[in-house]
Amino acid sequence: MTEILILINPNSGTHQLSELVSAADALSRSTSLCRIDTEVVQSVEHSQELTAAAAAKGYYAVVVIGGDGTANTVGSVLSGTDTALGIVPAGSGNGVARHIGMSMDIKKALRQILLSKVYDIDTLRVNGSFCLGVAGTGFEAAVAQSFSMKKKRGLISYSTVAITEFFKYTPSRIHLDIDGQTINRTPFTVAFANSSQWGNDFKIAPDASMTSGSMKLVIISDIDQISVMPCVYGLISGNINTIPNCETINASRVRIEKPGISYHIDGEPMPPQDSLEVEIRPSSLKILSPKKRAF
Incomplete structure (x- = not known):
């Protein structure tokens, strides 16, 4: 049985x-x-x-x-x-x-x-650790760290933390190696997305697929008190990848060199490191889903 x-x-x-x-x-x-x-x-x-x-x-x-x-x-x-x-x-x-x-x-x-049907899905490896959905650094890592210290869970508590961190967070310059190509950015947040969203239907990578064999690298920059509103609307509506502040890149491996870089894996804060390496692991996990086709 x-x-x-x-x-x-x-x-x-x-x-x-x-x-x-x-x-x-x-x-x-x-x-x-x-x-x-x-x-x-x-x-x-x-x-x-x-x-x-x-x-x-x-x-x-x-x-x-x-x-x-x-x-x-x-x-x-x-x-x-x-x-x-x-x-x-x-x-x-x-x-x-x-x-x-x-x-x-x-x-x-x-x-x-x-x-449900069984699907073979991709996962991520983040500094040697397993990631199922989304990992990230920058603002989202700061939110994950603060939220982890809250006793009260849920959307209201998370939103309160995010608003507080928005006014505290200061972006810094980083060097990214993306499948052998180098770019430099001063991002507000960087997401490594195997799935489409952080949670609560806030879609950081609406086109992400867990069966594509690649991740979506999402870089959001130049966010202030004015530009944050279209950004939030884009996250809710699933159109974040259409706003000028957002870059979305298909990638298999990404490396960031930055002493003391903070990051999260599936919303859980991780100890700061001097570099961050993320790679896709195709078809590495079986998962149950009620969907009729690959997602």
Whole structure:
């Protein structure tokens, strides 16, 4: 019988743990097509151990009920295995889940899992670490760092942090090597996009595909209190790549040399480094999606 493991992150987003457990249990009782095991994870290490064990036993999928950070943790273990990643969005932004077509309703998303198709998708390697959706440096890294220290999650809390950081952040000059070609910029933010959005339908790379074999390098520059409004509208409307302040470049490998560079991976802040190297890893992870075609 097909086996699925559901991992619940009790610290993701604003949902109550009892609500998430109840939804997972209801799904398990509703189907005889597969056996569903459910675990509440206690730590990153715990989720990694449970995921590795499920993959070793040949489970069909490990489904996370959580946010992009939880999906990253589980996806990093499943990469290169035959066990698929499933995502039921319960985080603050849920960027990858939105990109692959998952409902934002927990119960509906769980039902989607049973009807989903397995796709082979690309991932990113960022300074040797796994990235599922979007990594970045500049303003977005500053926001990720500040948001990580907030106890309250959700869109309102994130927006408050972003507004505060907007008035504090000062861009600096960087040197980028893009597939062997060199450019210099003073960017407000730089995104390395495997999927289309940061989360909450803020689309930093609306044309990004997780099955294209390349990433979208998005560089946004010259942002001030006036030009930020068209930029925000572009993120919401999915037209950010049409504004003059935005460059979008297809790339396989990008390297930035800058001492003490800050960056994030799937919204999680990382320790500053003296350089940042990002490369695409084609068809390196299996994922469940309700979409009818590659995305």
